[in-house]
Amino acid sequence: MDKEKLEEALLEVKRGNEVVRERLIRHYKPYIINVVGHICKRYVSWSSDETSIGLIAFNRALDTFQFGRGRTFLNYVFLLIKRDLIDYFRKEKQEHHLSIHSVTAKEKDSHTSMDAVKSIEMYEQNNATSNLVSEILELDGILSHFKISFDELEKYSPKHNDSRLLVFEMADAFLKQEDLVEQLRKKHYFPATKFTKRTSYRLKTVERHRKYLVTLILIKLHPEWTHLSSYVQLGPRSVKK
Template structure:
């Protein structure tokens, strides 16, 4: 989401435009789950109470964010989510290791201890990764692909994956085909086959994975995604 758009939506939400608030929350739902999971150190779904705590904190971040504070909106939202989760664990007494001393300093919860050891850089990197995932997910949806289904589309055999990555590299060597790909939101299969020796059957069988690799190749700035989606981004160049 562009910074200008984000700022506009936050302003509209604060001024009572509920559709703007809903759009913000819907767009950043993956971020909220990621942040809650990062803080708690376990896999979180929307059925967990912690996810609800995170959602409420994010909603409050929309109302209280100050653009002149020197921090980004997502870093601010992360801070509120972290604080609310700590309070939640205190009240629910879900942490068994309360009042533990670390290096002579008493902390009030194990969650607080763990997070106090994390550097600001790690938080920023986690935030940047989620931003990349959100942008990637939005582009994938334009091609009819759900980000959450990527694992299902990924070929099991390493040789098959390597062949498809090579195919994506070849595709990305044709600027006119890239233009068609971007404009029409699909692979121009006929034109591509006419210029190469690839089979229609292979392309159709692995279309979603091939589209995914091509999109990643068109966005070399998404460096943090390489490990997350297990595609060797350095192997795909425009």
């Protein structure tokens, strides 16, 4: 997420927009997990106690971060998460791999900066780019109008190559029907009956793959989603016969 969009989103959060807060949490979820795992020096899941501490710190960062103070947002998030985890482990008196022995303020800033860079690099390497996450969130927002969630698409994804190829063909055929595409865009409704009457596809087949088909059509209608197109291997070429 670029600086301008982030600044606008943080202003919305400060105004009490909880929808934007939730979107930011979902957007930076991979980074939060990577930071917590980096500090704990072990694998953590989203349900781990340590990750909960990280999420609380992230929420505080959303409320308190200010641009122009010399730190990037991700560095600021890292700093808050690290401080909270140190306090957590001290209070719980648990043995932990993290070194919390006394160091000078300068050394603390140096270590924090280096660790933050490593976490950012890990985030970028393991999660492609933040652009992909942004595109997924944007798609998910549009899919919600069709009562579809991006998270459930794997369940409805065609399991066989021939079925998958058929869905891609149906998506291309639908895009040739300009009036139906317009209806899909404006009314957020997939006209399955009209589509099958104009083509050779069976209504039962279309309905069986409706959620995945709608998703493919929407992605094809947004060529600017380049990362998402690659992520879902958009196109018949991805099908191995």
